[in-house]
Amino acid sequence: MGTARTRSRVPSRYSDPVSDAVRRDTIAARRAAAATEERARRRQLIVEAAARVIEEYGTDTGLNVVADRAGLPRPHVYRHFTGKEDLDQAVARHAARLLSAWIRPSLSAPGTPPEVVYAIIGRVLSWAVAHPNLYRFRARLGTAQAVPELADAAVVNLRAAGYDAQLPAYVVAGVVGMVDAGIIWWFDHRDETGLDQLNDWLAAQVWRVVAEALGQPPAATPAP
Structure with missing residues (x-):
């Protein structure tokens, strides 16, 4: 009687490089989408905080008050806006x-x-x-x-x-x-x-x- 051959199993991570690449791209895309959503959420949080501050204190309120109301350090505000003018325009659009x-x-x-x-x-x-x-x-x-x-x-x-x-x-x-x-x-x-x-x-x-x-x-x- 002949001896049955045992077929060697190839590790799954090497079995389908195309699927692995697609999977990695999908994970990267989901992470990028989540990061984009989080940036948009924080940006809107800052805009709404600025609108509340303007309502309460007037149109010339400093950025420190806005950052405090948003619960963020002041430097973090400008991670979401190019400058004060960009923030002002976003608040004006929100009010509109x-x-x-x-x-x-x-x-x-x-x-x-x-x-x-x-x-x-x-x-x-x-x-x-x-x-x-x-x-x-x-x-x-x-x-x-x-x-x-x-x-x-x-x-x-x-x-x-x-x-x-x-x-x-x-x-x-x-x-x-x-x-x-x-x-x-x-x-x-x-x-x-x-x-x-x-x-x-x-x-x-x-x-x-x-x-x-x-x-x-x-x-x-x-x-x-």
């Missing part, structure tokens, strides 16, 4: 997103264009009153963030009202700037006019600009 989320229900609300304008201004004013320091900060650095969404919403609302026209981005930017300027002025002169009067005036001015851009007389005046 918060304001945008707050006014979004008014963008699609039923009503004539003048009525929608009045409602939007009212929402902006209520957010500004609740967050005056953050509003100032956003107005100084983040005006452009609101323009695309407002322009798109204006097209939808105007078409629903029978206007076959599109507001140029520069008109929307001008309107946003006018509203910001009016609200910031009011912050410093609250004793000179009431909030309702400011809402009336801003809504009327915005509608005049919009109506002129559409080539329409501002026949309808925004009303509460």
Whole structure:
């Protein structure tokens, strides 16, 4: 009888180099994705801490306070931002997103264009009153963030009202700037006019600009 041959077993780590390479790449990709997510999480943590500090202490608060509020050493802050300007822009974008989320229900609300304008201004004013320091900060650095969404919403609302026209981005930017300027002025002169009067005036001015851009007389005046 012949002796059965015992087939030698090749160690599995040498059995499939392609699979091993894929496995290593997968592990490396997962680690890289986890590191990216962690950096994004820490960056957002710093941005939210900076926004809270601005709300509480004003727009000129030092970085030490932001780092303390985020629970990080100050040098760690600049691991996630190229400098103060980068951090400021990120905070302004964050504030713009918060304001945008707050006014979004008014963008699609039923009503004539003048009525929608009045409602939007009212929402902006209520957010500004609740967050005056953050509003100032956003107005100084983040005006452009609101323009695309407002322009798109204006097209939808105007078409629903029978206007076959599109507001140029520069008109929307001008309107946003006018509203910001009016609200910031009011912050410093609250004793000179009431909030309702400011809402009336801003809504009327915005509608005049919009109506002129559409080539329409501002026949309808925004009303509460």
